[in-house]
Amino acid sequence: MGIVDPVRNPYMPGAGRKPAALVGRDDTLRSWDIALQRAERGVTDQPFVLYGLRGVGKTVLLTQLRHDAQARDWWVVQVEAGANRSLREMLGEGLYEPLSEISRPSAGRRVLRALKTALSFKASYDATGTWTFGADLSGIPGGGADSGVLDTDLRKIIKDVSLAAAEEGVGLAILIDEAQDLSTAELTTLAVVSQAAAQDNWPVLFALAGLPSLPQTLAEAKSYTERFQFNPVEKLSHEDAHAAIVRPAEQEGVSWDGAALENLVEASGR
Numbered sequence: 001m002g003i004v005d006p007v008r009n010p011y012m013p014g015a016g017r018k019p020a021a022l023v024g025r026d027d028t029l030r031s032w033d034i035a036l037q038r039a040e041r042g043v044t045d046q047p048f049v050l051y052g053l054r055g056v057g058k059t060v061l062l063t064q065l066r067h068d069a070q071a072r073d074w075w076v077v078q079v080e081a082g083a084n085r086s087l088r089e090m091l092g093e094g095l096y097e098p099l100s101e102i103s104r105p106s107a108g109r110r111v112l113r114a115l116k117t118a119l120s121f122k123a124s125y126d127a128t129g130t131w132t133f134g135a136d137l138s139g140i141p142g143g144g145a146d147s148g149v150l151d152t153d154l155r156k157i158i159k160d161v162s163l164a165a166a167e168e169g170v171g172l173a174i175l176i177d178e179a180q181d182l183s184t185a186e187l188t189t190l191a192v193v194s195q196a197a198a199q200d201n202w203p204v205l206f207a208l209a210g211l212p213s214l215p216q217t218l219a220e221a222k223s224y225t226e227r228f229q230f231n232p233v234e235k236l237s238h239e240d241a242h243a244a245i246v247r248p249a250e251q252e253g254v255s256w257d258g259a260a261l262e263n264l265v266e267a268s269g270r
């Protein structure tokens, strides 16, 4: 009877935790990779929608999309809807970090413009807080993302930030988990803005993850669901479920007893 070495144990199950082996999601990952490359070449694809039951693996897949975008030096924002936060505030706060990282006095024209617009967007939901980006923005055009109309303001900030990303040779990825918790108005806005992005080829890619109700909710938001790329996230195939368990052990030079493996695959519901 062996005992698992707690230091070398590769298994760390838990909501949203990156599995030791992410298996069975090749189709979605390949489509995302193509979308990233297409956006860099000036063609913007429709938003990705990952939907499936609780615990099936949406969050870890969404996080992998983020890593893939980051590996190409994209600017990324990953947020989780719910907890009574508005989409406006979530995205505003999520944009702060990537924007502060690219802020520098010698930044290009579009980057400076995006920073200025971001300041106005921040002011639209936070009257007291402000950002300082360490670049002189007086006399820089931009701003105006504080009309209070979500469609208008989000469109403006997404446009200016993604065109700034293009100026730096990359794109902007916006990943929203638990998207079924967004309001109908917020989902409609996302549809409108992503549609504008695809039309004018701003290099921004959206990915929404949520429960199986999400496609229907999007449809009810009158948001032209044919403009989304729906990716169902299902339980793993028998083979992939095996691989998810066996591969991490193999890397430690450990093998599984066949019956034990079968038990675990069944008990976990793949």
Ligand SMILES: Nc1ncnc2c1ncn2[C@@H]1O[C@H](COP(=O)(O)OP(=O)(O)OP(=O)(O)O)[C@@H](O)[C@H]1O
Pocket: 012, 013, 014, 015, 016, 017, 018, 019, 020, 021, 022, 023, 024, 025, 052, 053, 054, 055, 056, 057, 058, 059, 060, 061, 244
């Ligand atoms: N493709 C995969 N290969 C191996 N393990 C996975 C895979 N997808 C998910 N897991 C594992 O399954 C568990 C649940 O994954 P995750 O938290 O992403 O599910 P979820 O769909 O976001 O759930 P919820 O709806 O509750 O938020 C985690 O422990 C994760 O590591």
Ligand SMILES: [Mg+2]
Pocket: 015, 016, 058, 059, 060, 177
């Ligand atoms: Mg999740």
